[in-house]
Amino acid sequence: MVLQRFVYKFGTSSVVCAIIRRYSAYPIKPKKPKAEGDTKKFFVDFKKVRVIGGKGGDGCISFRREAKVEFGGPDGGNGGHGGHVIFTGTQNESSLSSVQTVLKASSGIIGKSSNRHGKDAEHLYTEVPLGTIIRDQNGNELTSLDGEREYYIAACGGAGGKGNQHFVSSEDTTPRYAEEGAYGEDRTLYLELKTMAHIGLIGFPNAGKSTLLRAISCARPKVAPYAFTTLHPHVGIVEYDDYERVIVADIPGLIPDAHKNRGLGVSFLRHIERCLCLLYVIDLSIEEPWTQLEHLKYELEQYKPGLSERPHAIIGNKMDLEISRKNYIEMKSRTNLKIIPISAENRQNLKQLLVEMRDMYDIESVTTEYG
């Protein structure tokens, strides 16, 4: 009787489920583990985007129809204007990764009878980091968004069409036509960051750049004992006691002839161009590590003359290994440049490195726009 009333109230299936749930010894369905997608957001300093302004709303063809008004005139309202696509500069963003590749603003609303005009569409605002350069398809610089809330209208929305009421004239008092809303602009643009980081870590694959970035910041690039572990630049922030934040980029490994598109190609040399200062990370445990420094400088010079002469310092990594200590002494005798010996894995001597980094940053932030 009780069961009957229960079935009546909740339906048969819920009762069956309840009974199974009560008496089965095992869970009905084992819980599936969540998919482990690659949710990491990579640093993006260059993006091709298509921007499409919203279409204007069509004008309306309508005539006033009311009781006792036999020949009410035309009363079709105008369509609303389509929305613009607008880029605004903000310091809350540091990468172009959140900018979508196709940005389409919404369309205006069509006009209606009784001279009701359609509503204009909302503009589509997209935030980009400060220092974003916007180029057209031919590579010409259109603008550079350097200040907070500076904006650039990338694609204008189409104008709304006029309703038939707009076309009334002495010659044609009952126009049976209206204007269609115009299509919005459709353009392809290139967004590019002027500055990617204050300090870039440059080195051969396996030199320990990612290990170092993990040690000094909260960034978590993958570390592994094989070449080209890092395929995209990663950016970490080093915060000092006075709350000054220095942005450090781990750039994928370079190899000889990288300027001829060997290895991971020229694109990574482009990333280096957007770093204010450079830290050459040298693996001191390999044979003749000083040749690495020459190769790195040569590649940068081949890509862009003068690039290797940006304010820089040399980091001798893997000092925890016996062979590195010998190489360090030899390397010091071969170059007049200062070498900061560290062990990124064991976090040794990172304090000295952080002090050197801060000095570089302080000098550069005074001389450049983007401190």
Ligand SMILES: Nc1nc2c(ncn2[C@@H]2O[C@H](COP(=O)(O)OP(=O)(O)OP(=O)(O)O)[C@@H](O)[C@H]2O)c(=O)[nH]1
């Ligand atoms: N012994 C020792 N090993 C280190 C040190 N730093 C990094 N390694 C090891 O070197 C290997 C490469 O380190 P990564 O940080 O992935 O090197 P990377 O320069 O980022 O390499 P790519 O991403 O391929 O360019 C890993 O196995 C690290 O554990 C160190 O200070 N001492």
Ligand SMILES: [Mg+2]
């Ligand atoms: Mg790496």
